[in-house]
Amino acid sequence: MRPADNATARAQKGRSPSTLHPGVEEEAEIILTFDDNRLASLVFGQYDQNLAHLERRLNVAAVANGNRVTVKGAPEASEMARRVLEGLYDRARQGGALGPGDVDGTIQEATLQGSLFSPEEAPAPGLTTFDQIATRKRGPVRARNAAQNDYIKALKSNELVFAEGPAGTGKTWLAVGYAVSLLEAGQVDRLIISRPAVEAGERLGFLPGDMREKVDPYLRPIYDALYDFMEARHVDRGLQTGMIEIAPLAFMRGRTLTNALVLLDEAQNTTTMQMKMFLTRLGEGSRMIITGDPTQIDLPPGQKSGLVEAVRILNGVEGISRVTFKEADVVRHDLVRRIVSAYDTDFRNNPPQETSYRERDRRL
Numbered sequence: 001m002r003p004a005d006n007a008t009a010r011a012q013k014g015r016s017p018s019t020l021h022p023g024v025e026e027e028a029e030i031i032l033t034f035d036d037n038r039l040a041s042l043v044f045g046q047y048d049q050n051l052a053h054l055e056r057r058l059n060v061a062a063v064a065n066g067n068r069v070t071v072k073g074a075p076e077a078s079e080m081a082r083r084v085l086e087g088l089y090d091r092a093r094q095g096g097a098l099g100p101g102d103v104d105g106t107i108q109e110a111t112l113q114g115s116l117f118s119p120e121e122a123p124a125p126g127l128t129t130f131d132q133i134a135t136r137k138r139g140p141v142r143a144r145n146a147a148q149n150d151y152i153k154a155l156k157s158n159e160l161v162f163a164e165g166p167a168g169t170g171k172t173w174l175a176v177g178y179a180v181s182l183l184e185a186g187q188v189d190r191l192i193i194s195r196p197a198v199e200a201g202e203r204l205g206f207l208p209g210d211m212r213e214k215v216d217p218y219l220r221p222i223y224d225a226l227y228d229f230m231e232a233r234h235v236d237r238g239l240q241t242g243m244i245e246i247a248p249l250a251f252m253r254g255r256t257l258t259n260a261l262v263l264l265d266e267a268q269n270t271t272t273m274q275m276k277m278f279l280t281r282l283g284e285g286s287r288m289i290i291t292g293d294p295t296q297i298d299l300p301p302g303q304k305s306g307l308v309e310a311v312r313i314l315n316g317v318e319g320i321s322r323v324t325f326k327e328a329d330v331v332r333h334d335l336v337r338r339i340v341s342a343y344d345t346d347f348r349n350n351p352p353q354e355t356s357y358r359e360r361d362r363r364l
Contacts, residue, residue, distance in 0.1 A: 028075040040067040053100040095139035105144030154321040165325025171291040176225035190260040258283035267292035267307040275306025
């Protein structure tokens with residue numbers, strides 16, 4: 001049942017300008033009543049944080065009272081808010097918590113849905129525009145923007161996928177989630193995750209311990225993503241049995257990886273020869289995902305990035321897909337999006353002579 005099946009919705013137009021929001025000449029009021037109080041509270045968010053985020057994004061006023069929410073604003077914005085709230089309710093029914101990032105994703109999804117239909121038509125009940133992945137622990141995880149939607153579709157339809165873009169766009173997190181979903185479905189036997197052991201502008205020297213203890217600091221983001229999608233005991237058991245293998249890139253040489261999902265993270269810090277070596281490890285029944293951010297290369301000056309070279313060389317090769325994220329696709333935090341945008345703007349306005357910000361910072 002759709003969330004608005006037992007909800008009342010009414011529009012009030014032509015109010016006096018003094019009662020409207022600034023810059024709004026005509027105001028509509030929509031009231032939604034949800035049939036499940038618990039799900040309604042998930043939609044509204046803790047301390048109504050999701051409603052506050054919706055207000056900022058759509059320039060409407062949204063006031064919750066129990067399982068009822070009243071939306072006021074421009075007619076078009078109010079209608080968009082209604083569709084977003086119904087979409088969030090539908091997501092809540094599928095399980096999982098909802099946060100401001102899910103609000104952004106539902107806004108983009110509702111916008112895309114609206115562009116698919118003429119004004120006389122309405123989206124079919126339960127229509128899902130964005131694709132999703134699902135794991136046992138986390139349940140369904142739906143794309144939050146069009147770029148993530150393209151990414152998930154590419155992962156499902158190609159044996160090798162390159163994902164490029166700034167930090168916070170979900171490249172690695174979604175890749176790990178998709179890998180876990182294949183592992184749980186029995187479509188692959190192993191999950192192999194690797195990163196080049198390159199420090200971000202620092203030299204840590206020799207680290208104590210065995211091989212795993214030495215490389216763990218470089219692979220901590222991978223562990224974080226694994227624990228997001230799998231129970232801790234399953235991750236630990238997988239690491240002990242070899243079903244989940246996390247290793248530095250240097251240990252890939254000479255191997256043939258069959259029936260596995262192979263993920264290379266931070267690929268911008270590979271050399272051309274390392275990237276070629278890694279790509280040729282792909283064996284029968286395996287899939288490969290390569291992620292990285294070409295704007296954060298930590299290789300020595302003058303050293304070409306294997307990710308940049310591979311994307312250029314393999315462009316147009318059948319079975320290989322490339323997804324590029326922009327700063328507008330950052331979903332980690334609003335402030336992260338603004339930080340990435342500020343750096344990109346500065347780079348365009350003041351292009352450095354050096355090959356990277358890291359090199360410029362080192363010379364200062």
